[in-house]
Amino acid sequence: MRAAQTSLSSKDLLGIEPLTPEEITLILDTAEGFKEVSERPVKKVPALRGQLVINLFMEASTRTRVSFEIAEKRLSADTLNFSASGSSVEKGETLIDTAQNLMAMHPDMIVIRHKHPGAPKMLADRLPASIINAGDGAHEHPTQALLDAFTIRERLGRLHGVNVSIIGDIAHSRVVRSNIHLLTKMKANVTVAGPPTLMPVEVERLGVRVVHSLDEAIEGADVIMMLRIQLERQGKLSFPSLREYYNTFGLTPERLHRAREGVVVMHPGPMNRGVEIASDVADGPWSVILDQVTNGVAVRMAVLYLLGGAHAAE
Amino acid sequence: MTVLIHNGRVIDPSQRLDSKVDILIEDGKISEVGKKLRQTAEMIDATGLVVVPGFIDLHTHLREPGQEHKETIATGTRAAVAGGYTAVCAMANTFPPNDERAVTEMIIAEAARNGACRVYPIGAVSRALKGEELAELADLRAAGCVGVSDDGKPVSNGQLMRRAMEYASMLRMPVIAHEEDLNLTDGGVMHEGFHSTLLGMSGIPAASEETMVARDVILARMTGAHLHVAHVSTAGAIAAIREARASGVHVTCEVTPHHIALGDETVQSFSTNLKMNPPLRSEEHRKALLEGIADGTVDAIATDHAPHHFDEKNVEFDLAPFGVIGLETAFAICHDRLVRERVIDLPRLIELMSSAPARIFNLPGGTLRAGSPADVTLLDPETRFQVTNTFRSKASNSPFIGEMLHGRVVATIVGGVMKYDLRAPVTPPRPKPKRRR
Numbered sequence: 202m203r204a205a206q207t208s209l210s211s212k213d214l215l216g217i218e219p220l221t222p223e224e225i226t227l228i229l230d231t232a233e234g235f236k237e238v239s240e241r242p243v244k245k246v247p248a249l250r251g252q253l254v255i256n257l258f259m260e261a262s263t264r265t266r267v268s269f270e271i272a273e274k275r276l277s278a279d280t281l282n283f284s285a286s287g288s289s290v291e292k293g294e295t296l297i298d299t300a301q302n303l304m305a306m307h308p309d310m311i312v313i314r315h316k317h318p319g320a321p322k323m324l325a326d327r328l329p330a331s332i333i334n335a336g337d338g339a340h341e342h343p344t345q346a347l348l349d350a351f352t353i354r355e356r357l358g359r360l361h362g363v364n365v366s367i368i369g370d371i372a373h374s375r376v377v378r379s380n381i382h383l384l385t386k387m388k389a390n391v392t393v394a395g396p397p398t399l400m401p402v403e404v405e406r407l408g409v410r411v412v413h414s415l416d417e418a419i420e421g422a423d424v425i426m427m428l429r430i431q432l433e434r435q436g437k438l439s440f441p442s443l444r445e446y447y448n449t450f451g452l453t454p455e456r457l458h459r460a461r462e463g464v465v466v467m468h469p470g471p472m473n474r475g476v477e478i479a480s481d482v483a484d485g486p487w488s489v490i491l492d493q494v495t496n497g498v499a500v501r502m503a504v505l506y507l508l509g510g511a512h513a514a515e
Numbered sequence: 516m517t518v519l520i521h522n523g524r525v526i527d528p529s530q531r532l533d534s535k536v537d538i539l540i541e542d543g544k545i546s547e548v549g550k551k552l553r554q555t556a557e558m559i560d561a562t563g564l565v566v567v568p569g570f571i572d573l574h575t576h577l578r579e580p581g582q583e584h585k586e587t588i589a590t591g592t593r594a595a596v597a598g599g600y601t602a603v604c605a606m607a608n609t610f611p612p613n614d615e616r617a618v619t620e621m622i623i624a625e626a627a628r629n630g631a632c633r634v635y636p637i638g639a640v641s642r643a644l645k646g647e648e649l650a651e652l653a654d655l656r657a658a659g660c661v662g663v664s665d666d667g668k669p670v671s672n673g674q675l676m677r678r679a680m681e682y683a684s685m686l687r688m689p690v691i692a693h694e695e696d697l698n699l700t701d702g703g704v705m706h707e708g709f710h711s712t713l714l715g716m717s718g719i720p721a722a723s724e725e726t727m728v729a730r731d732v733i734l735a736r737m738t739g740a741h742l743h744v745a746h747v748s749t750a751g752a753i754a755a756i757r758e759a760r761a762s763g764v765h766v767t768c769e770v771t772p773h774h775i776a777l778g779d780e781t782v783q784s785f786s787t788n789l790k791m792n793p794p795l796r797s798e799e800h801r802k803a804l805l806e807g808i809a810d811g812t813v814d815a816i817a818t819d820h821a822p823h824h825f826d827e828k829n830v831e832f833d834l835a836p837f838g839v840i841g842l843e844t845a846f847a848i849c850h851d852r853l854v855r856e857r858v859i860d861l862p863r864l865i866e867l868m869s870s871a872p873a874r875i876f877n878l879p880g881g882t883l884r885a886g887s888p889a890d891v892t893l894l895d896p897e898t899r900f901q902v903t904n905t906f907r908s909k910a911s912n913s914p915f916i917g918e919m920l921h922g923r924v925v926a927t928i929v930g931g932v933m934k935y936d937l938r939a940p941v942t943p944p945r946p947k948p949k950r951r952r
Contacts, residue, residue: 218713295826295829295830297830315831317831317834318714318715318832319831319832320831323785323831337715338715338716339715340715340716378715401711401712402708402709402720403708403712404712406709406712407713
């Protein structure tokens with residue numbers, strides 16, 4: 202699994218879609234090295250010393266924001282957190298104005314989370330800083346897919362040929378899109394499952410199998426990835442009730458017994474216990490949900506390093 | 516004043532004319548069309564050019580009154596003549612909307628004062644475009660409206676649409692329908708298909724347009740009214756219109772240059788100049804539009820010229836307003852995509868842009884017959900040029916900036932007066948800004 206490449210071709214990480222399999226492998230291999238850093242007594246390397254990273258979070262986030270911030274600190278970057286609430290965004294400042302003002306303070310990298318698809322690209326097209334997409338609407342969430350792949354690789358030793366079933370609200374999930382791009386590029390077999398009301402049109406053209414039954418999705422899966430159901434969608438024509446959703450697509454220990462021996466259960470968080478996933482599963486032996494969180498730091502360190510540190514070292 | 520246009524190839528679909536003849540203009544009217552007409556003091560040499568009836572746009576947003584930061588009657592009509600248009604139909608969704616006589620009269624007066632071409636107002640179907648009760652359609656007609664539409668919004672209430680059709684048919688006006696089921700659209704920002712899935716953007720399904728076209732052709736059959744379907748973008752709408760017309764329903768329709776030229780895959784750039792409603796559709800729909808144009812189902816090319824200020828478009832795709840400008844690029848786009856790609860011939864394109872719009876809305880113009888208003892456009896179909904971001908429109912939200920196109924508008928004559936002349940050394944000055952009242 203050695204990558205031919207030693208750096209990424211773009212200054213930005215806007216999504217998985219533009220990456221090559223070699224670039225994905227490079228990031229995952231680099232992350233392996235950084236995972237070790239997080240296990241040391243002194244969890245810090247000087248790779249990004251003197252670099253300024255702005256975390257521009259225009260939408261609520263706990264896991265991703267904290268994970269990026271830890272990754273930045275472990276690489277010795279100066280970090281600044283910016284969120285929409287309490288800023289001039291509330292006074293009606295546009296995204297471009299906000300970004301240009303931040304740019305005037307010469308950050309090297311901007312990590313952006315935004316509720317609208319394409320917002321990171323808007324910045325990348327206009328600013329010299331490296332832009333890292335930390336989730337843009339239902340478009341992409343590349344570091345999530347990378348940490349998922351890292352976790353799968355860690356558990357199963359490979360991505361090639363692995364059967365991954367992703368279950369839940371496929372239509373509104375950026376995690377799904379990035380995962381589909383990554384897993385299909387790495388030659389894994391992807392199944393998506395959920396009610397037709399939560400399935401985006403023509404998704405099969407992305408190279409995935411579409412099923413509408415949980416049991417069918419579980420059958421033969423090496424990895425089961427559960428997605429968060431946005432509670433506000435209940436009763437709004439997506440599905441009738443949370444109760445019915447849980448009965449139809451909720452992952453319970455009983456249903457998991459149909460899965461392969463050694464199946465791995467993942468969830469990008471935040472979880473709705475008792476909606477898409479039973480606590481017995483989330484906390485059970487199949488679950489690697491907290492490993493995902495741990496690996497998130499290593500993967501984000503790798504991305505920051507490859508976009509910022511690797512260049513600085515040249 | 517008399518002017519002779521000579522040495523040009525004259526195409527006038529209204530009289531099936533396509534030959535080298537001269538056109539004599541006297542007192543704002545065409546007085547004679549024929550070979551070797553008498554010389555006059557003013558001569559326009561049209562050697563190598565095509566001389567056609569001035570284009571008529573059935574679907575223009577001039578934004579005045581109320582949104583003069585986007586466009587005005589003065590700037591919008593200057594954009595029109597630069598695109599070869601000698602008349603535009605001004606949509607009613609201004610602020611206030613054109614739902615009463617006073618607004619219609621204001622538009623007509625301002626067009627007479629500062630307009631570069633003819634302006635035919637379209638009245639609102641419903642008061643305040645709310646879709647609840649009928650506007651005073653007879654009064655709007657009397658004031659000068661040539662059709663009615665709540666364009667920008669659909670008439671969601673079927674009963675209101677029925678009554679509007681019945682009432683408008685008494686007034687011999689078309690009801691121009693923006694066909695969209697807002698429940699199916701559900702906040703969508705682009706065509707629902709593979710590309711909306713890829714980009715994670717909420718989609719507007721083709722069914723949003725198709726189901727409403729189906730409803731309205733049924734209502735047009737029931738009422739005997741003239742239904743004109745605006746900016747058709749889907750295969751299902753074309754099929755429904757084709758079938759309805761074959762069975763005798765009085766239904767006409769228009770297609771925009773951007774739906775002819777562009778598909779939804781372009782939205783991957785996230786450029787807000789690719790956001791309009793109806794949205795750019797997938798290839799199967801685009802092909803169906805071309806078939807509809809080729810077989811005559813489509814009656815007219817209309818621009819849906821929808822100017823927006825730079826700041827309004829310089830935001831996230833989801834937040835940008837719908838709409839693109841089109842007057843200044845319409846001919847070149849259609850010439851490139853329809854004529855050069857052999858979907859139709861040049862006389863048929865001229866018909867779609869001039870004679871047919873005049874005929875279906877019963878407007879003056881669209882012809883070079885003796886006695887008609889001297890609304891004439893001179894074209895150079897083969898010259899290649901690049902679309903820049905400089906427009907006569909106040910806005911520059913065009914999806915075609917940077918494209919190399921074939922076919923230039925060389926001159927536009929409205930009522931015998933040269934209103935646009937590419938060959939003139941200086942461009943006409945912009946109108947003075949109006950004083951605030």
